[in-house]
Amino acid sequence: MNAQNKFISRAKLADWLKELSSRFEVWAPRKEGEGARSVVVYRPFEAEKGLELDRKPTESAKHTMFPRSETLFNFRRNLVEGAPSLELEEAADPAPRLVFGLLSCDARGFQIFDPVYNGSGTNGQAKDTYYLKRRSSTVLIVKSCSKVLSTCFCNWVGGGPASTEGADVLATEVQDGFLLTPVSERGAAVLDSSLLAATNSDMESAAADSQTKAAAALPAAPDLKESQSALLGKFDNAAFWQAESSKCLSCGACTYLCPTCYCFNISDEAAGYNGVRLRNWDSCMMPLFTMEASGHNPRTPKMGRLKNRVGHKFSYYPSLHGGRIACCGCGRCIKSCPSSVDIRRIVTDAIGFTETVGLKEQNNG
């Protein structure tokens, strides 16, 4: 597809996103807050609020596809004496979206959602129509990652800083702008703009160079295929899980920041006779997640919950979905954990090769 590569200069980027805003609800990363307290978050694009493309986004882009809170349907009750009636009205279809500047690991995150929300990899076969509607109408412009952090391990789980998996367009930073490579047809369609320029061979080789450099900055990837059986083998080993979870505070930050955590809750909100049924993000790190009405809870100690989070990603999910690991190696859960819990280490400890892999103890404090 090289022939259709395009160039967008930093100077014209905001104009291009404005142009795209006539066809899409455009989302892009921007900085919120000041100085050491600032974070980089994905928000609906507003030119005057700027873009932040140099720092890594603190949160994942998961909420652009899977909102934190989403209306499933509205209900209206009419309690007329003798003839009560009830009307249900499905939420309106989402507007087409375009996400600019998500990281390659974040785009791969959606691919981990796909077989679950598409019902193709489960016995239920149910199709999550809300997710599918958004997924099929959203264009993803992935920014090839040029800043490898000590917490990054996308290459352990099948990814890479310039992976195009899940992307519609790959944007690679070059002098004064980005080289845009169409990956899918709908990606090619958004590159049709007079604000974009043709590329030249200098840009092409600079882009290839920066991609190679980023890939080389990652530590060597250990083979994780044993994680499935190793974690199951440790299931009843309370001493192992006690040790691995001793620092965990059950705050749930890891799950909310994670691009591959997809658990949700369903609840109603009503005022008078009208109301909505909502789905909201939930977290398996929360003690109430599995609490039954009888008071029985199969995951009372926190080690049971951390075991589920790691087990799901590196053992149960792969066993259901052709070996694919349900973690894209973005490292956010490691970087943002207040207690420096390191998911890589739990997996390599379970397999028993942490020493060989050469992981150091994290200390975020």
Add this chain to the structure above:
Amino acid sequence: MANENATPTPTYEPGTRNPYMPYVATVVEVVTETHNIKTFRLRLDGEGVHEAFDHKPGQTGQLSVFGVGESTFVINSPPTRKDKYIQFSCMRAGEVTTALHGLQAGDKIGVRAPMGNSFDYDAMKGKDIFFIGGGIGMAPMRTLLLYMLDNRKDYGKISLLYGAKSPEDLSFAEDREDWLKRDDMNTYLTIDKEAPGWEHKVGLIPHVLEAIGPSPENCVAITCGPPIMIKFVLQALNKLGFKPDQIVTTLEKRMKCGIGICGRCNIGGKYVCIDGPVFTFEQLSQMPNEL
């Protein structure tokens, strides 16, 4: 540069059924079973909707009280008896079940069903069946029991041991009368402690089971009830010579979506909402120990 192995982005096909949208149903009758269990008989609204509804014994459904929420219950009437209504029996336990208990005939309710797997009633053909139920655990078994009674010639000897704390805690009074009268099944009722006027067995279910002593020969034992009861029933069945693949139960887990997506009800790689609720103890022995 595109990854050849990458899975294609799934697309939405217009007209795909929305699995979160409940059927609207009308409560046709409410039966008070015990001080904390009520049975709800429901008919799905809309022309031909109720008639088209199809389920298998053991399958579950999510009932909605709009404005309060949704909860999981077993459909406890068999497909052979659904012309007038489908039935759910709900024990008052928390928010949704308390709201359910406030419903009356004529009220509207939401139903997402059927969900989950079912009892393997075909594989049980020609076998003796021994049901062991405690408390609300009788609900899932009622569906299968009635289904088998409606297809009586397909099954061998059918026996039921149903117990509760006291006579007032036993549900399904009408059914019980019929079951006791029938000569094509054996019905044993038990309560924990002696009570005035009680003419049946007295004692904890596992003890009564051992005393009855069913033979494991060509027999399937089906047991549902509180975890502590299941634990001791299992020991009793082992003593009687039942193998794990001859013992069937239903699991309970906190649920939300009921369709294998929300991630709440897993035991390792199994989702109780879609891979269950029915499991044999042989299957459970191969799953991670997280009940």
